Amino acid sequence: MSDMQTDARKPYVRPMEGWWRKNPFFVRYMARELTALVVAAYAFVLLAGLWCLASGESAYNAWLGVLRHPVSVALHAMALVAAVYHTWSWFEIMPKTMPPIVVGGKRVAARVITATGVVAAIVVTLVLFLAVWSIKP
């Protein structure tokens, strides 16, 4: 861009720092986008576990030991909050990110789509948890 500058004076560049803090809508937007870092971090935790599992029992048990560390549990508790926010925000914006659904000549309302997604997430959560819970040692 600098080669297009014909004026010798220093051009004014509007600062970007903290632009999103001025509006609650953009704060929610940034929070929603930040959940991607948590999703990535959790995927890497699982990838590390997978790698340890392939490396043998002692490596895998070392990974389990890291997961039992209070710092890990605290980080996972924060990740849980972010994951729940990701679930909520994902279905909140779904009416805007998916093609419109028309039933009986009327477009399905945004809140119906969001509610359906949230209910689906709750069902999946309960089914998965009960499936793991029913495993007998």
Place this chain on the structure above:
Amino acid sequence: MKTRSNAPIFWALFGAGGMLSALTGPVLVFITGIAVPLGFLLAPEVMSYPRMLAFAQHLLGKLLILAVIVLYLWHAAHRIFKSLHDVGIHPGPASKLACYGTALASSALAIYTVLAIGW
């Protein structure tokens, strides 16, 4: 001839990973990161070495593990790549390589690892 955009591929992976993580993220984080390590509601033996090895040696287990790790990573990579714009890092080959490249390399590692675990 006009080259076709590769954007739909990344968007599809972003959408699939976003949906999968929206449905399974909270409960998986709770199970693997809180309940099993603390022995709270779930027994620690649920994730014992023999049990997880048997899970990862089964075809269905391999597919589930890969679906979670790979799709979560592609979802995150695409979202981070797009969001870097909002903090002043504009889309370019370097940021694209950093985001999608990490997802690609990690996916390859995950696929290699589930195969290395055997059957």
